[in-house]
Amino acid sequence: PVLVVDFGAQYAQLIARRVREARVYSEIVPHSMPVAEMMAKDPAAIILSGGPSSVYEPGAPALDAGLFDNEVPVFGICYGFQAMAQALGGTVAHTGGREYGRTLLAAQGGTLLRDLPADLPVWMSHGDSVTIAPVGFAVTASTPGASVAAFEDPVSRRAGVQFHPEVAHTEHGQEMLRRFLYDIAGIEPTWTPSNIIDEQTAAIRAQVGDKQVICGLSGGVDSAVAAALVHKAVGDQLTCVFVDHGLLRSGEAEQVEKDYVAATGIRLKVVEAADRFLDALDGVQDPEQKRKIIGREFIRVFEAAAREVDAERHVEFLVQGTLYPDVVESGGGTGTANIKSHHNVGGLPDDLQFSLIEPLRTLFKDEVRALGTELGLPEEMVHRHPFPGPGLAIRVIGAVDRHRLDVLRAADLIAREELSAAGLDRDVWQFPVVLLADVRSVGVQGDGRTYGHPVVLRPVSSEDAMTADWSRLPFDLLAKISTRITNEVPEINRVVLDVTSKPPGTIEWE
Numbered sequence: 001p002v003l004v005v006d007f008g009a010q011y012a013q014l015i016a017r018r019v020r021e022a023r024v025y026s027e028i029v030p031h032s033m034p035v036a037e038m039m040a041k042d043p044a045a046i047i048l049s050g051g052p053s054s055v056y057e058p059g060a061p062a063l064d065a066g067l068f069d070n071e072v073p074v075f076g077i078c079y080g081f082q083a084m085a086q087a088l089g090g091t092v093a094h095t096g097g098r099e100y101g102r103t104l105l106a107a108q109g110g111t112l113l114r115d116l117p118a119d120l121p122v123w124m125s126h127g128d129s130v131t132i133a134p135v136g137f138a139v140t141a142s143t144p145g146a147s148v149a150a151f152e153d154p155v156s157r158r159a160g161v162q163f164h165p166e167v168a169h170t171e172h173g174q175e176m177l178r179r180f181l182y183d184i185a186g187i188e189p190t191w192t193p194s195n196i197i198d199e200q201t202a203a204i205r206a207q208v209g210d211k212q213v214i215c216g217l218s219g220g221v222d223s224a225v226a227a228a229l230v231h232k233a234v235g236d237q238l239t240c241v242f243v244d245h246g247l248l249r250s251g252e253a254e255q256v257e258k259d260y261v262a263a264t265g266i267r268l269k270v271v272e273a274a275d276r277f278l279d280a281l282d283g284v285q286d287p288e289q290k291r292k293i294i295g296r297e298f299i300r301v302f303e304a305a306a307r308e309v310d311a312e313r314h315v316e317f318l319v320q321g322t323l324y325p326d327v328v329e330s331g332g333g334t335g336t337a338n339i340k341s342h343h344n345v346g347g348l349p350d351d352l353q354f355s356l357i358e359p360l361r362t363l364f365k366d367e368v369r370a371l372g373t374e375l376g377l378p379e380e381m382v383h384r385h386p387f388p389g390p391g392l393a394i395r396v397i398g399a400v401d402r403h404r405l406d407v408l409r410a411a412d413l414i415a416r417e418e419l420s421a422a423g424l425d426r427d428v429w430q431f432p433v434v435l436l437a438d439v440r441s442v443g444v445q446g447d448g449r450t451y452g453h454p455v456v457l458r459p460v461s462s463e464d465a466m467t468a469d470w471s472r473l474p475f476d477l478l479a480k481i482s483t484r485i486t487n488e489v490p491e492i493n494r495v496v497l498d499v500t501s502k503p504p505g506t507i508e509w510e
């Protein structure tokens with residue numbers, strides 16, 4: 001793998017993703033990992049990520065110069081660039097020339113920046129600067145605030161840049177990363193969906209042998225792809241369980257029951273549990289309470305279904321659609337605040353009697369989608385927007401009941417239909433529709449007064465749901481959605497647009 005050393009800022013995941021977009025497998029490792037341990041992973045290259053703004057900042061993580069006793073290619077970015085310069089005998093100084101945000105890069109040849117336009121907009125955030133490159137390194141770029149903004153040594157296969165090539169604001173950043181990987185480090189781009197499928201299915205076969213496997217399907221992309229992958233590996237040894245908790249959107253249960261089974265031939269057990277969930281949720285308004293109840297009921301229902309399957313065929317393994325960001329984030333363990341108890345439906349209690357199969361635990365969402373397509377899953381399923389495990393229960397603000405869910409489902413379907421008709425499904429990350437069930441407002445319709453409920457449209461754009469911005473959907477589309485919802489859903493007489501980014505808002509309202 002290419003190892004991305006995480007110096008504590010948010011950039012490591014982004015870098016790892018960009019490396020994989022260049023079709024090279026990458027993994028994130030903490031900066032505290034000893035060099036020997038990194039080398040034991042036999043890295044094809046090491047990328048040192050951004051971090052604090054200066055190597056002189058108090059508490060700035062140290063870079064073990066022993067790294068450079070090895071012949072592995074190294075690319076330093078931002079903080080990683082300064083740390084690398086310092087470790088190799090260059091000079092980093094307080095120049096006073098702080099640069100934050102966009103600046104112009106003047107490139108002067110070299111491999112990394114070869115043939116790129118002069119005066120390239122790049123994204124910077126640094127206080128101190130490298131003033132003298134280490135011996136053997138050619139300086140290939142400067143900016144107004146950094147005389148040494150990029151350097152490289154093709155012989156030792158090391159290079160670095162003061163700016164952030166991984167962010168979209170840096171033009172040609174991906175090109176630079178590719179040049180490091182292919183031209184400086186000499187790595188072949190072989191990380192492709194079909195290779196991943198071959199590797200994963202072989203690994204799953206080896207793990208499972210002739211034992212039986214069970215998988216919970218949520219209707220979402222991750223569990224669908226994980227199950228399809230396991231099915232490809234072990235065929236009929238897999239049984240899937242789909243719990244219909246009555247909190248799904250219009251058409252979702254059918255999509256799983258028909259389209260998915262048709263595409264994959266997977267054996268599916270559907271459990272109708274709407275009554276049970278709605279009874280348990282009766283009168284509950286508090287969002288965390290809703291989540292806890294749904295999580296608890298889900299596990300009970302799933303366990304019961306698993307026991308039934310197990311009675312027929314003894315099950316040893318459970319498939320989980322855990323993704324790489326979940327793995328990285330739970331490994332981070334730096335006391336992040338519990339904003340919401342994300343209950344990943346498909347989740348499981350600690351004492352479940354199965355061993356886990358997690359075929360997606362090295363993958364990012366976009367890679368999972370690419371696998372789904374390669375595995376022949378329906379496009380609507382592969383490109384489904386993320387949907388929270390607790391479903392529509394957390395999009396009815398107030399207590400949940402059947403009627404309220406039906407109202408929300410009708411409005412949600414209209415919003416989804418119109419977004420698709422406008423061809424904008426892939427332009428938004430998610431498009432929650434939220435029913436403010438306890439709020440009423442006065443309206444007029446025909447020649448009568450109405451006293452109905454508002455729905456909130458919450459279209460957002462995001463790369464990973466950690467941050468998001470409200471989507472600037474065309475006004476005509478919003479108008480059409482609003483007209484249709486107020487005409488077709490009698491309980492709703494007002495449609496409003498949520499124009500809050502995340503932070504400070506979250507994507508969902510609860």
Ligand code: XMP
Nearest residue numbers: 341342343344386388389390465506507508
């Ligand atoms: P928030 O609302 O925290 O949501 O900005 C971030 C992403 O997570 C989804 N979400 C959930 N997913 N169980 C899930 O499986 C949950 O309890 C849950 N709550 C929020 C949300 O739809 C968005 O994609």
